Amino acid sequence: MTGNYSRFDVPARAANLLLKGARVIDPAIKLDQIVNLHVKDGVLHVISGESVPSGADVIDLRGHWITPGWFDLHVHLREPGKEVAETIATGCMAAMNGGFTGIACMPNTQPPLDDAASVNWVRDQARGFPVEVNVIAAVTRGREGKELVDMSEIVEAGVRAFSDDGGPVKSSAVLRHAVEYSNMLGARIFEHAEDKYLADGGCMNESEWSTRLGVAGIPTIAEAIDVARCVLISEYTGGAIHICHVSARESVEQIRSAKERGLKVTAEVCPHHLLLTDEMCKTFDTNYKMNPPLRGEEDRKACWEAFLDGTLDVYCTDHAPHSWEDKTQEFDVAPFGIVGLETALGLALTHFLNKGMTLETLLDRVVYAPRRILAQDIPSIAEGKPANLTIVDPEHVWKVDPETFKSLSHNTPFGGWEMKGRARGVINRGYALIQTF
Template sequence: MINKYSRFDLPGQAENLFLTGARVIDPRQGIDQTLNLHIQNGNLNVGVDNVPEGADIIDLKGHWITPGWFDLHVHFREPGKEVAETIASGCQAAMNGGFTGVACMPNTNPPLDDAASVKWVLSQGKKFPVEINVIAAATKGRKGQELVEMSEIVEAGVRAFSDDGSPIHNSAVLRHSMEYANMLGARIFEHAEDPDLAADGSMNEGEWSTRLGVAGIPSIAESIDVIRCIEIAEFTGAAVHICHVSTRESVEWIRWAKQRKLRVTAEVCPHHLLLTEEACKDFDTNFKMNPPLRMEEDRKACWDAFLDGTLDVYCTDHAPHSWEDKTQEFDVAPFGVVGLETALGLAFTHFLSQGMSLEKLLDRVVYAPREILSLPAPEITTGSLANLTIIEPEARYKVNPDEFRSYSRNTPFKNWELQGRAKGVINRGFALIKGN
């Protein structure tokens, strides 16, 4: 199937599009059946029997359609490091991976720490079926000292603040940022890390760091900050979101906080669910990220917490780095891996086969992330805006980074055999439906 919607640089307009033969799944509407969808000027008409006049017919037999997927944690490198990723290339990676929405972290250069820079990023990507959201810096220059002008930034459409890449190390600043964000209906996303404990570590502190002679980051460097966030959330009544959880101890504290009905949410990334520290044994920097790959007991704890909802969100921490940067020595190379173009295939191959229902997966990647940012959830109902992810569940392939739309190739999942991939996305009146 070659079609006029398969362009990445300028996706087709969903003016009059008839999608036929797909299994349509919208858990919140109680829909799970083969249905035809007609999309006119971006809006949905569900369950149409006859092909509307002049419509472009897309035969999607054997495909699934779900509400559009959302990645709550991505790093697009614009401004500052456009060789690794731009907002446009990041959107292309998102489309290729089946995501219709992303939340961009503010650790660009300069950082997104005022309303003007946030508005500029929000205004990019308008020609793509990917909504760009921004998580603005919590402190000026991400220096951890002085709060940004939160109310102006919230007015620009932001619902979350973070110094991601770094924690907010000063507890008084963290407290005030949480209180102030809370007053404005926003929340802090904490990159949970004690920088003194993490020091100059490059991987998890454990058996493998000792064997390899690489400086380690102990698991408590993360969990101590998780406890600090939970304590401040309880003390202030404010909400807090814990980024990229990687340790058993963090999971246990978050579970405890949720039992106490504190306003704590958390996210987990595919690499922490599928890999352990042993992967670093050949000093391949595509396994170097922060927080680092941990031990099997941590991986297992994260998986159990992801299944039971203690970890609310599945996100990628998509962190593109150029080949030049990533081919430096292990202890010098920057932290981070790309994720947008493998997350869906990994979920279909490894999560659905290990006891996670599709409904739960959609909760973690469609609904929970949007709820945390107070965004409306997409609905597959007549009259609503079409915001859809189209999936080819039977597609079998080997991950080939050279096929990525991201400018960067730093994936830890190269050559993994996956089943299930994104066929396309439709959102904001645009459609990208890949040809065969």
């Protein structure tokens, strides 16, 4: 790449930028062509021909793709409470580095995000970044599973999703009321589907591998039973439910049949459940410990097929930073979760794209579907629209080095993996980041 771009290695104002020579792809408006884009004070202009607006920073993006900004629907920022693992600022930097212009963050901080003031506080911390932070608020006060939060106050603050993620909403009565009430407000419940009694004490998939390794298992039905409960509650109330991080074949089947019946059930899948299986746990490397756990090959295949056919609507990371001290404990005591923001795009381009999945479908799963589910505006690469863009170098070959992550935490199972395709930068909210790797 050539051109005057190095000052955009940190987010700078997208005051006057000419993005030159990239393949610009926005399937929603049937756009796929090489065209120059001018970003002026954060607003997009499509330039015909080779004219250069006066004073513009010209960025030569031949060989690159520009798509509408990618969105990660499931992220854990650890602020407030565990700033040693991640802050809102470092989470935004990780998101930018990974090519995301928007994220939705979960409320299981300490204290949990369970009122409008805490939601507004989180959003305020993300000012000055080309990343929108959409807060998913807690379903119950303190995430204690008892009393519903003040949903109308929180929806008024712009929130469209509620979750007690980290765990399920244990009481079916509370879940039912949460779905009914959020539905009235045009919002949606995001359920971490897990029957805590069935999962009790488990720290990997219940399988031949858990038996061999002598590790307590979490059966697939611990997830699928809660998915079935959510489907029934959605059907009974007419309300919308989103199933987080689906990992099991039985869950996929429940979701598929719910969709066939026209229910308002949506779901998401994470890269690790599409690429890894429980056999990886045999090294006792805690970077293979997450919840829901890595499953067997049958489950992995079922998730992949459901991801392809749209039964699983969204590709997201469940980015779960943990400090080195926490994550290097023994397998059975280490916390669940891995970081994902800085590897998701590379994994998708390397392992999904043109291996059964088209770019149009992939963009649906990471650009359009997450925003539809959160009832957010869909970015469009059209004249006069706000510039909300992800710039991708599809040919760049690189190796994942967790030490170079912008995230404060490095707990990934993908360290050392070779990738083809990397985020060159993001533009959003009037700011641009363009990396000089």
